[in-house]
């Protein structure tokens with residue numbers, strides 16, 4: 001086979017040295033409003049900036065003269081072994097980022113031996129994800145919509161597709177104000193309007209893919225996706241309370257996680273209700289701006305939950321060293337959002353593969369340099385958060 005030119009997209013994706021390189025490639029490939037939908041956050045984007053910056057506060061305290069010739073990364077979460085403490089979190093409209101969408105992400109997760117979470121706002125049905133990654137550990141994320149019967153139908157679709165972990169997201173009682181989307185006048189699917197014509201010239205490959213692939217639509221909920229915030233407010237049920245977790249649990253045969261926990265007392269209450277896990281998350285800063293920073297909140301949640309539920313974290317995770325730091329501070333695993341979407345936008349399925357490769361290599365290297373001898377050896381004595 002002839003060698004690919006060094007400047008081909010595949011070569012650039014393969015040469016990406018970190019997730020930020022893939023972010024730069026993604027910004028070149030995707031139309032600005034699509035990139036900004038992924039990259040942006042709510043209001044002043046303070047939460048997003050703090051989530052990323054919190055990982056810069058990490059100070060490692062490596063042990064020396066330990067045999068680190070092996071650094072196993074496998075962990076057990078929710079009673080099952082995965083290859084490293086990473087979960088591909090739920091993201092809506094994934095086929096907007098790249099035509100290969102959710103199927104590509106699920107296949108990459110399957111190859112890497114980590115779970116993938118399909119969103120209620122997914123653009124591929126649960127059965128489609130299951131068919132694409134039949135040997136993967138596929139999870140489902142629920143937004144509770146006003147039509148309760150519809151929620152039950154959605155849960156059955158997920159369960160029939162073999163999904164056995166439900167992630168109920170609780171930080172979207174109403175839509176956050178994502179100002180980049182407002183300024184772009186983002187509609188989902190994106191429409192090529194007069195100012196879009198210039199976009200099409202700048203990003204011809206993306207538009208060609210988009211215009212020639214299966215139309216973008218929700219796979220599990222009704223309603224033509226258009227004005228995202230308006231649709232969210234129309235569909236989502238803002239009256240959901242702790243009591244609703246009871247009927248969700250009775251309707252769901254598998255494990256139950258609650259995502260979007262932003263206070264230690266809420267985490268404690270959820271653990272008392274017996275949920276299998278809580279995800280410390282502020283939705284990647286896309287909901288309430290200036291909400292608590294997940295990495296900083298984590299230790300207090302771990303303490304409050306006191307082993308009754310598993311604690312997960314997301315927000316700002318961009319490297320294997322970030323994963324190591326979060327696990328050392330008590331997370332069972334990290335969910336990732338933007339990191340894999342940057343890879344997907346930059347290079348489709350190969351881009352997601354590259355992100356997972358980079359995270360794994362970075363995690364192994366960090367474990368070795370820390371003298372931790374594997375993920376099981378991570379603990380709070382190896383990490384502290386500096387004041388600045």
Ligand SMILES: Cc1cc2nc3c(=O)[nH]c(=O)nc-3n(C[C@H](O)[C@H](O)[C@H](O)COP(=O)(O)O)c2cc1C
Nearest residue numbers: 038089090091092119169283284314315316337338
């Ligand atoms: C483009 C995009 C779409 C998202 N869609 C959903 C969603 O449908 N459901 C959900 O629970 N979280 C959603 N999230 C939040 C992620 O699951 C996760 O909490 C967040 O991305 C973590 O922060 P990070 O991007 O810094 O890793 C979305 C995030 C992004 C970036």
